[in-house]
Amino acid sequence: xTIGLVIAVALGSGxxxxxLGPRRPRAAAWIGLAGALATLAITIASGGSDALTVGTVTLxxxxxxxxxxxxxxxxxxxxxxxxxxxGGAATTVGPSLVALGASSLALAxxxxxxxxxxxxxxxxxxxxxxxxxAWLADREEAPLTTVAVRGAGAVVMPGVAGLLAAxxxxxxxxxxxxxxxxxxxxxxxxxxxxxxxxLLVVAAAVVVRSGAIPSHLWAARFVGSVTPxxxxxxxxxxSAAFTLVALGWSASTTSAAGxxxxxxxxxxxxxxxxxxxxLAGLAAILHDDLEHVLGYTIVQAAGIALLAxxxxxxxxxHAAADWLVATAAATSAMAAWIALARWTxxxxxxxxxxxxxxxxxxxxIAAAAILVGVVGVPGMAVFDARVxxxxxxxxxxxxxxxVVVALSPVIAVGRILVAGVGRAAxxxxxxPRERLGVLVRPAGGWSRGGLSRGGLAWALRVTPAVVxxxxxxxxxxxxxxxxxxxxxxAVTGTGAG
Amino acid sequence: xxxxxxxxxxVxxxxxxxxxxxxxxxxxxxxxxxxxVxAGLVADPLPAAAILGVRLTAALLIVAVLRxxxxxxxxxxxxxxxxxxxxxxxxxxxxxLLGLAGGVAGLAVAAGLEVLTPLGGTGTPSGISLGAGATxxxxxxxxxxxxxxVAISLPALVSxxxxxxxxxxxxxxxxxxxxxxxxxxxxxALEEIVLAVLLLSVAAxxxxxxxxxxxxxxxxxxx
Numbered sequence: 001x002t003i004g005l006v007i008a009v010a011l012g013s014g015x016x017x018x019x020l021g022p023r024r025p026r027a028a029a030w031i032g033l034a035g036a037l038a039t040l041a042i043t044i045a046s047g048g049s050d051a052l053t054v055g056t057v058t059l060x061x062x063x064x065x066x067x068x069x070x071x072x073x074x075x076x077x078x079x080x081x082x083x084x085x086x087g088g089a090a091t092t093v094g095p096s097l098v099a100l101g102a103s104s105l106a107l108a109x110x111x112x113x114x115x116x117x118x119x120x121x122x123x124x125x126x127x128x129x130x131x132x133x134a135w136l137a138d139r140e141e142a143p144l145t146t147v148a149v150r151g152a153g154a155v156v157m158p159g160v161a162g163l164l165a166a167x168x169x170x171x172x173x174x175x176x177x178x179x180x181x182x183x184x185x186x187x188x189x190x191x192x193x194x195x196x197x198x199l200l201v202v203a204a205a206v207v208v209r210s211g212a213i214p215s216h217l218w219a220a221r222f223v224g225s226v227t228p229x230x231x232x233x234x235x236x237x238x239s240a241a242f243t244l245v246a247l248g249w250s251a252s253t254t255s256a257a258g259x260x261x262x263x264x265x266x267x268x269x270x271x272x273x274x275x276x277x278x279l280a281g282l283a284a285i286l287h288d289d290l291e292h293v294l295g296y297t298i299v300q301a302a303g304i305a306l307l308a309x310x311x312x313x314x315x316x317x318h319a320a321a322d323w324l325v326a327t328a329a330a331t332s333a334m335a336a337w338i339a340l341a342r343w344t345x346x347x348x349x350x351x352x353x354x355x356x357x358x359x360x361x362x363x364x365i366a367a368a369a370i371l372v373g374v375v376g377v378p379g380m381a382v383f384d385a386r387v388x389x390x391x392x393x394x395x396x397x398x399x400x401x402x403v404v405v406a407l408s409p410v411i412a413v414g415r416i417l418v419a420g421v422g423r424a425a426x427x428x429x430x431x432p433r434e435r436l437g438v439l440v441r442p443a444g445g446w447s448r449g450g451l452s453r454g455g456l457a458w459a460l461r462v463t464p465a466v467v468x469x470x471x472x473x474x475x476x477x478x479x480x481x482x483x484x485x486x487x488x489x490a491v492t493g494t495g496a497g
Numbered sequence: 498x499x500x501x502x503x504x505x506x507x508v509x510x511x512x513x514x515x516x517x518x519x520x521x522x523x524x525x526x527x528x529x530x531x532x533x534v535x536a537g538l539v540a541d542p543l544p545a546a547a548i549l550g551v552r553l554t555a556a557l558l559i560v561a562v563l564r565x566x567x568x569x570x571x572x573x574x575x576x577x578x579x580x581x582x583x584x585x586x587x588x589x590x591x592x593x594l595l596g597l598a599g600g601v602a603g604l605a606v607a608a609g610l611e612v613l614t615p616l617g618g619t620g621t622p623s624g625i626s627l628g629a630g631a632t633x634x635x636x637x638x639x640x641x642x643x644x645x646x647v648a649i650s651l652p653a654l655v656s657x658x659x660x661x662x663x664x665x666x667x668x669x670x671x672x673x674x675x676x677x678x679x680x681x682x683x684x685x686a687l688e689e690i691v692l693a694v695l696l697l698s699v700a701a702x703x704x705x706x707x708x709x710x711x712x713x714x715x716x717x718x719x720x
Contacts, residue, residue, distance in 0.1 A: 124698045
């Protein structure tokens with residue numbers, strides 16, 4: 001029952017926020033924030049597993065569903081708080097909640113076709129709304145329709161491919177034989193080939209959906225066009241949910257048919273994954289603008305998750321779930337950090353951000369948490385998942401080498417921290433104090449009267465003004481909190497492994 | 498019942514060609530409405546009333562959403578590209594031929610998946626008799642329609658613009674839904690709703706793109 005409530009609240013408040021967004025952005029943002037808070041509260045309050053049957057479909061909660069919902073709703077809430085200060089909340093929180101509701105439905109469902117369709121339907125808004133919002137804010141920006149069309153295509157096409165693969169799997173010709181049973185003729189070369197091709201189609205759908213190389217162009221253009229606050233819902237959490245559903249379908253299909261990817265298929269998957277890990281890692285190091293550093297960090301994370309398709313074992317699937325949830329949470333914090341740093345210092349280039357940490361120590365604390373959350377240390381779920389995925393796909397020295405290459409965020413994110421301790425760049429030195437995340441207007445005067453003598457009314461009157469005056473501090477605290485959430489999920493993972 | 502299936506399939510075929518080949522945007526929308534409503538009826542036996550309601554409501558909502566973008570698109574086309582509305586993307590003869598080719602390909606897929614009994618076999622109990630013992634099953638009709646819809650919508654999806662591309666996007670997703678039903682049978686009630694929402698969300702996104710093109714600065718890639 002709780003899973004139904006989570007889906008209903010997220011979808012309802014997200015849709016309301018999206019519909020109000022164009023005309024009443026302030027109301028849209030507040031409705032989105034309230035919806036995110038309610039979703040988070042319901043998810044945290046719900047205990048253990050529960051199930052809801054709708055017709056012939058069962059929606060069952062699980063630790064993974066619960067952690068995705070907790071991490072995603074917390075991200076939507078805190079990104080929305082940052083967005084209320086920096087701008088962009090109206091076009092990001094609502095679509096994020098809709099995508100969260102659809103993803104919760106998909107992850108909880110026992111019907112993979114339904115799951116793929118729900119992910120496609122729920123993900124479109126997370127691409128279109130922020131792109132449209134960016135274009136409405138600056139109509140001189142020409143290629144945004146191209147960005148939005150490609151992005152929407154990258155969400156819908158993989159969903160449709162998954163829908164058809166799942167339908168084929170359940171058809172009388174598929175490995176599930178139309179009744180969920182095992183097809184008898186698994187020794188038939190034709191059936192083995194068909195199962196292998198279906199697995200490759202679904203893996204390719206994951207590549208397209210997550211923007212992994214060579215399908216990274218839409219993601220690169222998207223992250224360069226929209227507010228960083230929109231990136232987690234569309235790329236990090238959205239592709240994480242899709243990958244989890246795709247892994248679930250692939251695992252059930254291979255176990256039903258008793259057929260796994262052959263060597264050629266595994267080779268193809270591993271090559272694409274290595275290309276994403278190495279090239280996206282390199283791109284994240286070389287790019288000067290923060291949005292592309294974030295985008296390519298997410299693409300690299302998708303490449304690491306893709307390695308799970310090479311083996312499709314139970315332990316690697318658990319590692320992939322740990323990895324996806326942890327990196328989605330950590331990169332959400334990174335997105336919030338970038339949005340706030342850009343608003344504070346008026347620049348989004350690493351080379352122009354020298355000395356930022358000395359001027360805003362609270363942002364430095366958040367960045368340190370993000371770095372640890374993205375990279376991890378041995379013993380943390382995110383680190384162990386990376387090692388497990390790499391070494392299971394590539395045993396021996398090659399696997400160890402891949403782990404080292406996959407640690408490139410140490411440089412990509414670490415150099416931002418290193419730049420922060422240098423001498424302040426002109427843009428950083430010129431940043432107004434009100435935006436540095438420090439207490440600008442203390443809420444003084446509490447001693448003038450107790451609550452019994454009108455103090456409560458005074459507090460209600462003065463608090464909004466104090467919050468408005470200290471908006472940068474509130475946003476900074478939200479970023480720090482999101483960094484802590486990312487760190488916590490990086491430590492624990494899903495707990496399924 | 499099989500006559501309804503055949504009639505619905507014909508409506509889908511004619512409506513989808515009209516949706517993409519019509520010079521007048523409003524006539525195209527009438528074609529799209531017919532195609533989507535017809536696609537909801539391509540089933541044997543017909544689904545329950547509630548499921549039919551979901552399908553038909555989605556079809557009409559989609560047309561209403563796209564209709565919202567029509568005046569703006571038409572006005573813009575008249576001012577910037579006066580000849581565009583008068584010239585269909587490929588022309589209806591080409592659309593018909595493409596659709597037929599796609600339909601045959603869909604039937605071939607059904608033939609490849611032997612258990613769907615597309616043509617020439619003994620047929621499923623609900624198969625349509627084509628004479629001399631040849632039959633065609635509802636699943637094969639759905640796959641044939643899916644192939645036809647994909648064939649006619651892809652060119653407009655790739656190189657079209659405005660309302661025509663929006664229509665093509667909706668038809669392409671409808672093709673996927675027909676293929677899904679053809680392969681795995683009728684969806685559960687919840688999946689029906691999700692598939693309807695998928696169609697609606699694609700239509701809404703495509704309508705937004707079409708309307709955004711209207712107000713784009715002259716010469717920009719939005720236009």
